Amino acid sequence: MRPFTYNRATDVAAAVEQVSLNKEAKFIAGGTNLLDLMKIDVMHPQHLVDITRLALNTIEDTANGGLRLGALVTNADTAYNEKVEQRYPLLSHAILAGASAQLRNKATDGGNLLQRTRCYYFYDKATPCNKREPGSGCSAKEGFNRIHAILGTSEHCIATHPSDMCVALAALEATVQVSGPNGDRAIPFADFHRLPGDTPHIDSNLKEDEIITAIELPAKGFEKNFTYLKLRDRQSYAFALVSVAAALDMDGNTIKEARIALGGVAHKPWRNTAAEEMLANQPATTENFRKVAETILQEAKGFKYNAFKIELAKRAIVRALQQAAKLEEGA
């Protein structure tokens, strides 16, 4: 780990200024990802601006009936917040499917969005990696790529975004509130994370000197028909091989609106709204679900060790929708 300087920011404007004036500075929140990466010298900011004391740690109702999650609320406090549990249970479930209790107590909602990939090569400086060292090559493409992406990959990077929380936020169509040197802006969730393209070292559309202040959830919470299904190599404390956030708005057995977001399959939480629309005003049947699943995975491309994810994702979508629609087992 390289030496770094540190200060604790007292307000948002000061924090933004400190980072915008110093190219080598970074915000640190829970530190559960950044600090790990600093210890192994994958990230090496020279200055850390600690934002944990900023007044961004509350969960509040918004004027339009939604909910505003302060960027520094911990993952645990979010998941167990009564309003979240009642109005956005999909989000609670997704958060609780991630990491461990200890990590969730420390990790913040803003940090969760910006956690970096778990690609083994990204974590090991002895191997080339375009995300870590642009232009050095992608070791995973021909290497051990069991946990890698099947959708939206590029020749430069096939990494996934590892978050569970973000998969639910994508389905719920949250907006990310950010503040920068030029003022505040809101980024729709679908536009927050990026595909790797030829700039895999850039994970999101947040600028280096912008801070996330909050995540806003719209009024619609899909609290009646939802599922977060996470498939992984052990029952807890493992990242998703494939995860599905399914949210349905139903009228009897008819689906009015369907949202399906996938985790573990792409560089960002994956949505295909055109495919989702196939379910609008359709009966909730396994057959219909399978059709949507086929459509969502149509463009998927597997690599040596992760081709199984394509069929797994399809089956996971079907199961998640069955559960969300409360279909009889096996119906």
Next chain:
Amino acid sequence: MQTKYIGKSVSRVDGPAKVKGEAKYIAEFNEREHLHGYVISSRIAKGKITKLDASKALALDGVVEVFSHQNLPRLAWLDLSYKDMDAPPGSPFRPLYNNKIKFSMQPIALVVAKTFELARYASLLVEVEYEVEPHITNLEDNLDKAQEASGMRFGYEPPSSRGNFEAAYAEANVTLEESYFHGAEHHNPMEMHATTVFYEKDDTLTIYDKTQGVLNSQHYVAMIFGLSKDRVRVLSPFIGGAFGSALRPQYQLFLATLAALELKQSVKVVLTRQQMFSFSHRPITLQTMTLGASPDGKLQAIRHAAYSETSQFENYLENIVNWSGKLYSCDDVELEYKLVKLDTYSPLDMRAPGAATGVVALECAMDELSYKLNIDPLELRLRNYTDIQPGSKKPFSSKELRACYQQGAERFGWDKRNPQPRSMQEGHNLVGYGMATGIWDAMQLPARAKAVFTADGKLTVSSATADIGTGTYTIMTQIAAETLGLPLEQVTAQLGDSSMPLSLLEGGSATAASVGTAVMYVCQKLQKNLLKLARNLKNSPFAKAKLADVLFEDGNMILKNDPEVSIALTTILQQNDLKVLEKKATAMPNLLKQSRYARNTHSAVFVEVHVDEDLGTIIVKRVVSAIAGGRILNAKTAHSQILGGVVWGISMALQEDTFMDHTFGRFMNHDLAEYHVPVNADIRDIEVIFVEEQDKVASPIGVKGLGEIGLVGVAAAIANAIYHATGKRVRDLPITLDKVM
């Protein structure tokens, strides 16, 4: 025999200290000033270091030295000097010896600085350039390079075939040939490997080393650095797990000692979790089982062949195929064991080495055979049951495996199994029942112990053994308290110090039998001595008593025939004007007697799995493990050992796998986020049954050892249950969801 402590559920005597953080692990000896070393690991798997420039690191204030091949002092140069007690045949790896790279993550330099953080930072400033040479790391691609496993090693038994396999196989009505594969596993104890060397004023070294054998570490250091043993004291009082990784001195011991001697200062070296993947591991192994049987299920021919990985410099040997010649009655058995040399570090014993691997192949093949024969898998085992060890034709010193099968099957409800694969279902879950047998050796090694009894009634027993979490402190205490009839609180056990009486490596499940017997002997010596002293007292009521006539209970010596007559042990010392009684004893295995018997522990494992029919997710719902492992010294620690073993089996079956990227010749998932072992959520019901055995042959104390048997067979039982649930036979471990979906 009525016992007061032996066999009872005695809680760990070191438990409170561990819970309170008072039990210090190797990296925690901080009270004396010391320097910190940080290891630099090689980026490449094979080649040469062409440049190693430490000037930028050395320029930092607080960096003391950077050790590498460039400034290694003259050390022992014979291979023999580098051979520790557990070394396999070959030429042991010498850290920093020259500029050659033999495996990825090989230690190439040690940065020594005032703080750990500084040493770690300085390591980033050391400039290293390599000349890369092509490496080979893929076992399956290099089978043509396989060589007969040759050489000898402690505990290794070269496989011996018998009869005529070819002929018997040709005649068999029902035959089967299948191959089984598993990747590498790394021990990954919770405590990282670490060494703290205190450089004493008189130029002696006090070394705290994470080791399963303090005498092994002492020997290693003394030989390499040319020190007499009285200059080197090695201690390892508490060990945060080891599972075999600390059987051999690992490179942090060499590096910390080197730095301490060169700098004449105290030095600590702690490896990182990533570096825990840079040395010993369970070898990648490919096995082929060929079975021939008669229609009524009698095994007529067994062939078991294994290809295992080893390093370029040592032939790591373990007993993989031998079990197939020992478990079932069969006259014609062919065993073959070959090694493929790869550019990796030498593998090393990992909990149930060889058996954990070999029994998977044997017991999965037996399961496959049972379907071919249309015979219940348990019934097939019973039809081939043997009370005489086949091959050697020796009787077993004890073997309650039949009772294990019966009790295990009954408790599990094996009779509720529908023999048809994919016939049992609960909702989306396919339900499968599977079983397997386990076998391991019962061993007793020479061991010595000392006992010191003081006039205040306190007894201290000691031996230079280790407690890797198995409960050695506790059973030593129990045995001593039982033998001398003292309250447990009056007895203290000490271990993990090279100045204590000899004990060999803590491994092979032999410690309880070996050290336990030595402790019993030394306390029996004390008994005799106390009786003699009591007899000599004036008007002693014990004047005519022999050892058989007295009892030791509650701190007293009592006449058996007349329990009214008793004397406190402390009184015996006081009346003899003695402050202490001190005895030493040696427990040598009775080789002559033991050689007439086959000595093994056995188990029968029954497993229920639930496999999601669409998603392939696997849950091990229930395990019943019935163990025939000799005498149980402590019901609680014994139970824990088997629970841990079963969890290891679940891990091996479903999760554990260190993945090697052959482009880089490097294990890639080298941290505990991506190298998976079970978490609580993975572990459901585990039930342990002990079928006790009376066995004074295996060891005088009746113990056969329990550290390993709990693991053997579990992975096979799970694989078999998965087949029963799904109709899919997966022959490469771990069985992840993609292989069954």
